Amino acid sequence: AQSVTQLGSHVSVSEGALVLLRCNYSSSVPPYLFWYVQYPNQGLQLLLKYTTGATLVKGINGFEAEFKKSETSFHLTKPSAHMSDAAEYFCAGELNRDDKIIFGKGTRLHILP
Amino acid sequence: EAGVAQSPRYKIIEKRQSVAFWCNPISGHATLYWYQQILGQGPKLLIQFQNNGVVDDSQLPKDRFSAERLKGVDSTLKIQPAKLEDSAVYLCASSLPLRSGGYNEQFFGPGTRLTVL
Numbered sequence: 001a002q003s004v005t006q007l008g009s010h011v012s013v014s015e016g017a018l019v020l021l022r023c024n025y026s027s028s029v030p031p032y033l034f035w036y037v038q039y040p041n042q043g044l045q046l047l048l049k050y051t052t053g054a055t056l057v058k059g060i061n062g063f064e065a066e067f068k069k070s071e072t073s074f075h076l077t078k079p080s081a082h083m084s085d086a087a088e089y090f091c092a093g094e095l096n097r098d099d100k101i102i103f104g105k106g107t108r109l110h111i112l113p
Numbered sequence: 114e115a116g117v118a119q120s121p122r123y124k125i126i127e128k129r130q131s132v133a134f135w136c137n138p139i140s141g142h143a144t145l146y147w148y149q150q151i152l153g154q155g156p157k158l159l160i161q162f163q164n165n166g167v168v169d170d171s172q173l174p175k176d177r178f179s180a181e182r183l184k185g186v187d188s189t190l191k192i193q194p195a196k197l198e199d200s201a202v203y204l205c206a207s208s209l210p211l212r213s214g215g216y217n218e219q220f221f222g223p224g225t226r227l228t229v230l
Contacts, residue, residue, distance in 0.1 A: 032216055043117075043204060043221040043224050044206075044221040046218065049218070092155070097216075099144065099161070099168075099208070099217065100161070101158070101219060103155030105153070105155050106154070106155050
């Protein structure tokens with residue numbers, strides 16, 4: 001079945017430390033993949049996307065993600081965490097390239113001072 | 114450019130009551146989506162419109178949920194009667210029409226948080 005799986009519902013990192021949020025997908029065709037961020041009581045904001053071309057994609061706020069077809073992964077990273085990065089992060093994909101987005105369950109990122 | 118607008122932002126009702134949510138998409142966006150986001154989960158697509166026609170409503174609980182987009186712009190999502198498990202955030206999103214081989218970004222509104230008591 002086509003799906004998006006996020007590993008870890010909660011991740012805590014210290015301010016200044018590396019952020020790594022994991023995402024794997026299952027798709028029968030090359031997908032479009034996304035990371036969204038959601039701050040409390042706000043809608044979803046697109047952080048970055050992979051559609052075609054370069055597999056390492058850079059997004060806003062210093063985040064980046066790498067599409068690895070062999071590992072069916074699209075992990076999100078940021079070299080140095082900032083307090084303002086505390087939020088819920090959703091990995092998502094158009095797994096059939098049909099305008100229908102399937103979301104993972106989300107990972108809440110906590111930043112420790 | 115104005116974003117996707119939704120109202121109300123918050124709604125509290127008792128079970129068995131009815132409720133309606135409104136969405137105004139970005140100007141020129143022909144495709145409109147309603148998602149349900151239950152606490153602790155990712156958004157789940159309820160219904161997708163292309164102009165005023167339904168493209169996909171396979172995940173919409175049609176015994177109690179209905180949605181319309183009569184003039185191909187604004188949309189309303191209704192729940193009647195509401196159940197406790199309908200407590201969630203209801204997100205509206207819009208995008209340009211699907212093009213063959215293309216990618217269209219979905220832009221999300223702030224959502225309506227529904228609490229059913």
